[in-house]
Amino acid sequence: MKYLMIGASAVALMALPAIAQTAAPPSPDRAARWNAPQTRADLEKKIAERFAAADANKDGAVTEAELKARAEARRAEIDKTVAEARTRVFESMDADKNGQVSRQEWDSHHAGMKAKWKERRETASADGKDRGAWMKGGRDGRKGHRMMHRGGHDGFGGFGGGFGAKWIESADANKDGRVTLAEAKAKPLARFDAADTNKDGTLSPEERKAAREAMRAERRAERGDS
Secondary structure (H helix, E strand, O other), X not given: OOEOOOOHHHHHXXXXXXXXXXXXXXXXXXXXXXXXXXXXXXXXHHHHHHHHHHOOOOOOEEOHHHHHHHHHHHHHHHHHHHHHHHHXXXXXXXXXXXXXXXXXXXXXXXXXXXXXXXXXHHHXXXXXXXXHHHHOOXXXXXXXXXXXXXXXXXXXXXXXXXXXXXXXXXXXXXXXXXXXXXXXXXXHHHHHHHHOOOOOOEEOHHHHXXXXXXXXXXXXXXXXXX
């Protein structure tokens, strides 16, 4: 019997991209949330929650050091999730549990996966479900990728992992190296108020869309894009 002599990490590196290629488009529920009306109070609450999570020592201010520590903890969590996914992929292929994946085991595993995906598609189609429905249950391999994008930016002033020193510099109005909750709210709320063209305290789907387009145009102008 020919063996591929593939280790767990190598198997995962080849298998996970294949899983990622089957990613479904944004679900209707996600699109609905993205385009749903947003109130000023909701935005303030969201900022306060993220601020509290970032303020590790609970002194009422967020520093660059706290953001770096938060980002490192998030990366460690992602690494753990990906490592666990790699182990599951390898173990599901290594049918005889000898620490190696043979060509027969490789082909058998992928044939089984193909059959499962076909069954899910047919079942979802028969039930009238969208493509996202039959994808459920096959997304564990992308959990780490989703975590990287979780809670980072809401279009009006998210912060945390990924913002770091640039966010501190932008939000720190008095330039003391610390961002208070009031400073964290200032620019996002100002952007909200600018987008709230009818001044009713709620951004309609149309106002949110216009605000996103204006922000994209602003970023393109900053980059010098035509």
